[in-house]
Amino acid sequence: MNILLLTKINNLILDSNCKTVEDYTKNHLFFDGINEGFKKLGHKTFLKCEESFFIPEYFYIKFNTFSRAIRSIFKKTRFYIIDRYFFSIKIALFCKRNNINIIFTETNSSISPKIIKKFYKNITITQWYGIFPDMNTKDAIIQTLEYDILWTPGKLKDDIYQKFKLPIQKFKYIGSGVNLNLHRYEYDEDFKYDVVFVGGCGMYHGNRIEILEKVSQKFDSFAFYGYGIENVPDHYLLKKKYKGWINPKELRKLYSSSKIALNLMLDNYERVEFGFNQRLFEIAACRGAMQICRYDNKIKNYFDIGKDLECFDTIDNLIDKINFYLLNKKAKNMLVNNSYLKVKKYSYSEKVKKMMTIMSNESK
Secondary structure (H helix, E strand, C coil): EEEEEEEECCCCCCCCCCCCHHHHHHHCCCHHHHHHHHHHHHCEEEECCCCCCCHHHHHHHHHHHHHHHHHHHCCCCCCCCCCHHHHHHHHHHHHHCCCCCCECCCEEEEEEEHHHHHHHCCCCCCCCCCCCHHHHHHHHHHHHHHCCCCEEEEEEHHHHHHHHCCHHHHHEEECCCCCCCCCCCCCCCHHHCCCEEEEEECCCCCCCHHHHHHHHHEEEEEEEECCCCCHHCCCCHHHHHHHEEHHHHHHHHHHHHCCEEEEEECCHHHHHHEEECCCCHHHHCCCCCCCECCCHHHHHHHEEECCCCCECCCCCHHHHHHHHHCHHHHHHHHHHHHHHHHHHHHHHHHHHHHHHHHHHHHHH
């Protein structure tokens, strides 16, 4: 089959010196994994990194800052609706020329599946819905009604779908995965720390800043990579631990070379019935740092707590466990090796197989 991978624009990835759509995809952990998964199964993939009819992908990548400003203006006016209409026609015509069977995109309000199908009917349009509904725009939530299938890394409780009027019957649980070609062991002395955290410090991350500040105070060899540093108070030591954005190759080296990696989930994770974030599998695949997660009983569906990784329930408990495993290398390495042995079954190739099976059954 011919698959169109239509990515949204992630400004942090663009800031990592991407010069082509292929560069962008390689720096996009999720889409690179999905792309490889489709190709391994013998499908042909087409990559597009676009969100606008009036701003072509090459222009957006080359003139990033200017393009962001234009997009911001679009979104504040009704011109955004016009742009979506013509962009959807453009995508439909691209699909027609290349005999595309499936569109795979992220949470995306830049296209209208309804308009695409008006100009090119023989296509299945799917979306990866990897966030909580309250993190999404009202427009994007309304757009979910037009998609054929909404893939999800976690099954939310039914009342969440009802609250936001989401089409629950279109949501298909796939689960998070890991790109094993990208996430593998690669030691680099420059990325060696006792403790590391990769992620954000934003409005959906609750007391994460307080947890990371405490770790900053207790451990000199601690590094924070990601985004949201502007939300950290200026007097916090965490500010000095911030290293900026990290690309996939550097991330692999970080998890391979450091001793302990923290996994702190989004707020209100109890809304998820089953499923977990992809970091759970990425850290394990790099076979270097042992993983300490904020406690969540869903972890037991994938790894054994105390045998494959560790969990904490209070900040003091976290500090105690970090100290213990920094002093007990043998115990730490045992957890690292155990989690690595289990992670292979969560590859993106396996996720893509599951998606293709679901689509095949849906078409019968």
